[in-house]
Amino acid sequence: MNGELSVGIAGLGTVGAGVVRLLQENAAIIAARAGRPVRVVAVSARDRTRDRGVSLEGIRWVEDPLVLATDPAVDVVVELIGGASGAARDLVEAALAAGKPVVTANKALIAQAGGDLAGLIRGGPGIRFEAAVAGGIPVIKALREGLGANRIASVSGIFNGTCNYMLTRMRDEKMEFADVLAEAQALGYAEADPSADIDGVDTAHKLAILAAIAFGRQVDFGAVHVEGIRRISAVDIAFADELGYRIKLLGIARASEAGIETRVHPAMVPENSALAKVDGVNNAVVISGEPVGDIVIQGRGAGAGPTASAVVADLIDLARGRQTPMLGMAPDALRSEASVPMAAHRGAYCLRLMVLDQPGVIADVTAVLRDHGISLETMLQRGRSPGDVVPVVIITHETDEAAMAAALVQIAALPAVQEPPALIRIEQA
Amino acid sequence: MNGELSVGIAGLGTVGAGVVRLLQENAAIIAARAGRPVRVVAVSARDRTRDRGVSLEGIRWVEDPLVLATDPAVDVVVELIGGASGAARDLVEAALAAGKPVVTANKALIAQAGGDLAGLIRGGPGIRFEAAVAGGIPVIKALREGLGANRIASVSGIFNGTCNYMLTRMRDEKMEFADVLAEAQALGYAEADPSADIDGVDTAHKLAILAAIAFGRQVDFGAVHVEGIRRISAVDIAFADELGYRIKLLGIARASEAGIETRVHPAMVPENSALAKVDGVNNAVVISGEPVGDIVIQGRGAGAGPTASAVVADLIDLARGRQTPMLGMAPDALRSEASVPMAAHRGAYCLRLMVLDQPGVIADVTAVLRDHGISLETMLQRGRSPGDVVPVVIITHETDEAAMAAALVQIAALPAVQEPPALIRIEQA
Numbered sequence: 001m002n003g004e005l006s007v008g009i010a011g012l013g014t015v016g017a018g019v020v021r022l023l024q025e026n027a028a029i030i031a032a033r034a035g036r037p038v039r040v041v042a043v044s045a046r047d048r049t050r051d052r053g054v055s056l057e058g059i060r061w062v063e064d065p066l067v068l069a070t071d072p073a074v075d076v077v078v079e080l081i082g083g084a085s086g087a088a089r090d091l092v093e094a095a096l097a098a099g100k101p102v103v104t105a106n107k108a109l110i111a112q113a114g115g116d117l118a119g120l121i122r123g124g125p126g127i128r129f130e131a132a133v134a135g136g137i138p139v140i141k142a143l144r145e146g147l148g149a150n151r152i153a154s155v156s157g158i159f160n161g162t163c164n165y166m167l168t169r170m171r172d173e174k175m176e177f178a179d180v181l182a183e184a185q186a187l188g189y190a191e192a193d194p195s196a197d198i199d200g201v202d203t204a205h206k207l208a209i210l211a212a213i214a215f216g217r218q219v220d221f222g223a224v225h226v227e228g229i230r231r232i233s234a235v236d237i238a239f240a241d242e243l244g245y246r247i248k249l250l251g252i253a254r255a256s257e258a259g260i261e262t263r264v265h266p267a268m269v270p271e272n273s274a275l276a277k278v279d280g281v282n283n284a285v286v287i288s289g290e291p292v293g294d295i296v297i298q299g300r301g302a303g304a305g306p307t308a309s310a311v312v313a314d315l316i317d318l319a320r321g322r323q324t325p326m327l328g329m330a331p332d333a334l335r336s337e338a339s340v341p342m343a344a345h346r347g348a349y350c351l352r353l354m355v356l357d358q359p360g361v362i363a364d365v366t367a368v369l370r371d372h373g374i375s376l377e378t379m380l381q382r383g384r385s386p387g388d389v390v391p392v393v394i395i396t397h398e399t400d401e402a403a404m405a406a407a408l409v410q411i412a413a414l415p416a417v418q419e420p421p422a423l424i425r426i427e428q429a
Numbered sequence: 430m431n432g433e434l435s436v437g438i439a440g441l442g443t444v445g446a447g448v449v450r451l452l453q454e455n456a457a458i459i460a461a462r463a464g465r466p467v468r469v470v471a472v473s474a475r476d477r478t479r480d481r482g483v484s485l486e487g488i489r490w491v492e493d494p495l496v497l498a499t500d501p502a503v504d505v506v507v508e509l510i511g512g513a514s515g516a517a518r519d520l521v522e523a524a525l526a527a528g529k530p531v532v533t534a535n536k537a538l539i540a541q542a543g544g545d546l547a548g549l550i551r552g553g554p555g556i557r558f559e560a561a562v563a564g565g566i567p568v569i570k571a572l573r574e575g576l577g578a579n580r581i582a583s584v585s586g587i588f589n590g591t592c593n594y595m596l597t598r599m600r601d602e603k604m605e606f607a608d609v610l611a612e613a614q615a616l617g618y619a620e621a622d623p624s625a626d627i628d629g630v631d632t633a634h635k636l637a638i639l640a641a642i643a644f645g646r647q648v649d650f651g652a653v654h655v656e657g658i659r660r661i662s663a664v665d666i667a668f669a670d671e672l673g674y675r676i677k678l679l680g681i682a683r684a685s686e687a688g689i690e691t692r693v694h695p696a697m698v699p700e701n702s703a704l705a706k707v708d709g710v711n712n713a714v715v716i717s718g719e720p721v722g723d724i725v726i727q728g729r730g731a732g733a734g735p736t737a738s739a740v741v742a743d744l745i746d747l748a749r750g751r752q753t754p755m756l757g758m759a760p761d762a763l764r765s766e767a768s769v770p771m772a773a774h775r776g777a778y779c780l781r782l783m784v785l786d787q788p789g790v791i792a793d794v795t796a797v798l799r800d801h802g803i804s805l806e807t808m809l810q811r812g813r814s815p816g817d818v819v820p821v822v823i824i825t826h827e828t829d830e831a832a833m834a835a836a837l838v839q840i841a842a843l844p845a846v847q848e849p850p851a852l853i854r855i856e857q858a
């Protein structure tokens with residue numbers, strides 16, 4: 001354990017280059033905390049000629065990343081290729097099969113194939129993935145170790161900086177979704193194909209991982225209910241403001257008597273709550289445990305620096321020989337608790353309709369809600385413009401998701417309702 | 430490593446009883462995360478007859494806690510007696526000398542004797558103290574491990590729930606310090622002798638520990654500049670509000686080219702900053718590192734539950750064999766960076782004076798400031814009452830602490846100044 005820890009990195013995008021840079025720039029601090037030097041000895045990426053703003057001098061270039069899995073000169077494989085299948089998965093499987101530890105930032109891979117990968121680990125450190133969730137925030141370590149004595153009641157938070165940036169801009173500048181998206185793409189905050197972010201899939205990957213660790217069960221990505229932010233409009237944000245809420249894309253995992261509920265959707269949170277105050281590209285996690293109470297951790301959730309910080313933290317643990325099972329407990333200690341379907345959810349809802357401003361519309365809508373046993377808390381209609389289309393916002397008391405979904409179908413079919421209704425859940429988080 | 434981890438607990442106050450209860454109530458979760466059962470086999474406390482609301486059945490009662498240090502049936506000693514000397518220190522020294530790991534919540538002991546204790550550790554896990562700082566917030570683990578790759582620029586925060594509760598009450602209810610203190614004592618939030626909390630000593634203990642870990646050097650409690658909150662009055666809080674600030678008792682450790690600055694004092698922080706929003710008995714830590722950026726962790730900083738959560742997290746690490754040097758790096762890797770004296774501090778200041786409302790007073794005060802090269806940003810005098818004593822608040826631009834201290838002596842001596850001036854530093858934190 002006194003020699004250096006030699007690292008092979010596959011993938012030299014923003015994060016990969018950030019890891020190489022961090023291991024060079026903070027080499028002395030990292031060696032002190034790791035108990036020995038941590039050094040990149042080999043890298044593999046698609047384009048050898050690209051300037052990544054970091055020195056690769058003295059580092060071996062490997063054309064086929066798979067070679068790293070069995071290279072005796074490589075102690076740890078760092079997988080930063082990305083994607084739940086293909087080269088990334090092949091490399092991770094080969095390394096684990098060869099008994100070599102893996103560090104990855106690949107949330108899609110862990111969320112979608114975590115169970116299969118766990119089956120490949122034959123003792124030893126296996127696979128580590130602090131960087132897969134919430135970037136620089138050490139939330140995996142907090143859940144698996146720092147709060148390990150707690151019975152976790154819920155883990156929730158803002159896990160996608162792109163969406164949070166967009167929602168913050170929409171509110172600050174009173175901009176529409178499409179305009180903010182175009183702006184975010186121009187600034188490089190959103191990808192050309194923004195679907196993984198704005199449709200909630202990225203948040204769902206992270207939530208599935210956190211839920212598995214929090215509740216001590218296998219990763220169950222398929223059970224996560226996923227909605228994104230495409231349907232959020234400036235008028236929703238303005239109404240939320242008026243009612244004392246902020247709109248955030250949340251991932252929420254909660255234990256109930258029926259099992260584990262995992263869901264990703266836009267939510268209205270009270271403006272004084274911890275999550276309401278998290279703006280811009282920041283991420284935040286709220287962990288609710290017994291007996292610790294609520295722990296809130298906030299920080300930058302993406303970018304080269306924060307992600308590299310998490311990758312290297314995993315390398316330091318490996319260098320020190322600190323081992324933790326993949327999900328915090330041995331596979332045979334994991335529970336097989338049921339996932340609760342979204343239809344069984346109970347909560348309060350905010351319904352925003354675009355309706356023709358004519359007599360009787362509100363009566364029709366509220367009759368549908370009454371027929372489904374849904375009681376109203378607030379109804380807002382701002383501006384009068386007879387014959388035009390105007391927004392109407394309705395807040396319900398706590399009710400069943402199934403009832404709300406059924407009511408929504410009928411409301412959408414009312415002649416005066418001119419657009420598909422927007423449904424935003426209300427969370428006290 | 431497959432047998433149980435047997436624990437001997439010395440001290441059965443609120444926290445000790447909380448640890449016994451937690452190890453019983455969450456036994457299955459803890460065993461799964463620890464990889465084996467963690468069980469209390471022996472306890473020692475002063476009064477055997479007291480009802481602590483927890484079952485001690487099957488647990489051996491030991492009259493002399495020192496016996497735990499050498500008891501072969503005890504794998505780990507948990508020291509919850511408290512105090513930097515006496516029985517607590519004797520026990521910890523004896524256990525370390527016997528090669529037995531120690532878990533403690535004793536911030537005074539680590540802050541004041543940490544260096545000596547480190548010298549007693551002969552390999553092995555040594556002493557662990559997650560519970561010593563910020564209760565349930567796993568900040569020691571975050572600094573030593575989760576953010577281990579970072580060059581830390583600063584660690585600051587609210588580390589004393591009693592003071593934060595009192596300052597929150599003073600603001601919410603417009604109460605004076607003495608009244609809030611009496612109320613906090615009646616509620617059990619403040620002790621009969623509240624000095625350790627309200628004079629900043631408790632915060633300084635925690636800050637000294639965090640600074641040592643953040644900057645990789647020995648604990649230097651003596652170097653911490655310490656001021657408490659006794660001098661804060663309702664009028665200070667009202668003026669701070671008007672100027673867009675909150676007053677918090679902060680601990681701040683910051684690296685500069687001159688060395689490490691560590692200070693505890695009331696500070697005005699902008700109302701939109703993360704620390705301004707931490708109210709009541711909560712604690713919060715802001716860690717600023719390169720490349721991670723700012724990480725903010727918030728949670729309950731005291732009480733049986735949160736503190737027991739931290740103690741048992743340390744026990745889980747011991748059960749798993751996860752080892753970390755006391756300050757995150759081996760003793761010979763620690764740096765010997767100088768502590769910067771408070772006189773060398775630079776910052777902005779808020780000065781609140783109680784002056785006779787008569788012509789020329791402000792001119793006299795501002796002349797003193799000018800003579801010391803201190804420039805003014807804001808001056809507020811609310812209410813006119815010729816001949817009476819009225820508050821005057823002055824905000825300075827950034828200046829030297831030494832200049833400010835010298836000016837303060839002269840200002841205090843002005844005939845129109847009727848009370849010792851209150852000085853509150855302004856932090857952008």
